[in-house]
Amino acid sequence: MKIKLMSWKQTLFFILVATSIVACSSSKNQPAALEPEAHLPTVANNELVFVTQVSPNIDTQKNDQEWSGIEYELASLFVKQYAPELKLRFVAVKQTSEIIPILLKNQAHIAAANFAITPMRKALVQFSSPYDESQEQLVYRADTDAINTRKFNISQLSRLFNNKTIRLPESASAHEYFEKIRKSQPTLKWQTSATDNAELLLKQVANNELDFTVANQRLVSQMAYFYPNLAVAMPIGEPEKIAWALSKNADPNLVTQVNHFFKKIRKDGTLANLLDRYYGHINRLNTQDVSTFIERSDTLLPQYAPLFKAAQVETGLDWRLLAALSYRESHWDTLNTSPTGVRGMMMLTENTADLMGVTDRLDPKQSIPAGAHYIVKMIELIPENVPEPDRTYMALAAYNIGYAHVQDARVLTKRLNLNPDNWLDVKKTLLKLSDPTYYSMTKFGYADGSAPVIFVESVRSYQQILEHFEAEYTTQHHATVAQNN
Numbered sequence: 001m002k003i004k005l006m007s008w009k010q011t012l013f014f015i016l017v018a019t020s021i022v023a024c025s026s027s028k029n030q031p032a033a034l035e036p037e038a039h040l041p042t043v044a045n046n047e048l049v050f051v052t053q054v055s056p057n058i059d060t061q062k063n064d065q066e067w068s069g070i071e072y073e074l075a076s077l078f079v080k081q082y083a084p085e086l087k088l089r090f091v092a093v094k095q096t097s098e099i100i101p102i103l104l105k106n107q108a109h110i111a112a113a114n115f116a117i118t119p120m121r122k123a124l125v126q127f128s129s130p131y132d133e134s135q136e137q138l139v140y141r142a143d144t145d146a147i148n149t150r151k152f153n154i155s156q157l158s159r160l161f162n163n164k165t166i167r168l169p170e171s172a173s174a175h176e177y178f179e180k181i182r183k184s185q186p187t188l189k190w191q192t193s194a195t196d197n198a199e200l201l202l203k204q205v206a207n208n209e210l211d212f213t214v215a216n217q218r219l220v221s222q223m224a225y226f227y228p229n230l231a232v233a234m235p236i237g238e239p240e241k242i243a244w245a246l247s248k249n250a251d252p253n254l255v256t257q258v259n260h261f262f263k264k265i266r267k268d269g270t271l272a273n274l275l276d277r278y279y280g281h282i283n284r285l286n287t288q289d290v291s292t293f294i295e296r297s298d299t300l301l302p303q304y305a306p307l308f309k310a311a312q313v314e315t316g317l318d319w320r321l322l323a324a325l326s327y328r329e330s331h332w333d334t335l336n337t338s339p340t341g342v343r344g345m346m347m348l349t350e351n352t353a354d355l356m357g358v359t360d361r362l363d364p365k366q367s368i369p370a371g372a373h374y375i376v377k378m379i380e381l382i383p384e385n386v387p388e389p390d391r392t393y394m395a396l397a398a399y400n401i402g403y404a405h406v407q408d409a410r411v412l413t414k415r416l417n418l419n420p421d422n423w424l425d426v427k428k429t430l431l432k433l434s435d436p437t438y439y440s441m442t443k444f445g446y447a448d449g450s451a452p453v454i455f456v457e458s459v460r461s462y463q464q465i466l467e468h469f470e471a472e473y474t475t476q477h478h479a480t481v482a483q484n485n
Contacts, residue, residue, distance in 0.1 A: 071114065074131070116241065170192055170193065277389065277423075346368060378395035381395075415441065
């Protein structure tokens, strides 16, 4: 006999209780899982609908009409490969707690939102095979003198939180863990936020508005690039598997297709490449690197931003990429000179300067556009069949170590039965160019292959920070500036 469906308010209340996210709840009995409504046909309205939570993992742009991020790329690949006749549509929510109700109300087929598999959630929805793993982390502000986390561990959380405020988003998986350990620490208390997601709570910690919160390591690493005073006190619970979620009554064929999709992209390397594209650089910079970069972005960058933007107009390369490249090379020091003789904000060699028509490498009005055009030349040398952003990553590596060694790495990558058009595989092979077993097989011989890998990851990291704080420069902006001048 089918269970009578509850009202929306009753449904939400049930989910909150079932997932133990009412702060300081002491209930020990777990209610039975709610039976979802009958599944929505896969081809309803000729759309496959995904629900997601807007975060650094997936972003909307231009009036919510354009999407980007790893979840969007995965969903796009899935629709392209397994349901090309359907249109992809995303529904965005602000809170993790809204995701399961959306599925139960049949307003979406699949949840793709960096969603961790937990026992409570499994009682309500079904999960695909996992495609990632993440660890929840307890986060605080590093410059808070009153908190000395070195004296505490998981068994002493109640002491750590004494007279301090810890707040979690609704439906955060850490609630389940805290409920579990409160049996041994009955005085353990925490708060639940019904309005703030993990990203906002991390901002509150960074701004000294909150003592502690918990977020997954991916988000913490990304947010630490924007707020370098965030610090990790300790891991919370065990590492969690990340997967897509579907209604219990979802079309079995859709579930099968989703699982087959993840099996396929895991096997052919597509998944590893996407994970590297979005997360492969996020641990490259340390706190001091980020703090110094943000400080100089406020003090030095405004002087040179017009030159980077003008270079974007000439080359089509995002000015924030060019600024990030320049910072990695010279820290925006116009007089910077290396022991090997490269000079200026873009650290041009004499040969490169001559090639690009630069008469004074210390003049940023010459060196910035020259460096930008030289990057374009490197991009043009990389075969057109190499997809973006991998092509640009390889061009950045060539800017650092020379195109010849990058080409050596690509040839060696193919010999090792890896993909020479994939930055993740080429990155692995670059590291082998200092090993005589491998560089003896190449045309141009030995190279310190770690240098371009660190270079590219650093540039990507600086660019990510700039994209967070600095606006995109468009043709409309350029036209306005030109008109005003």
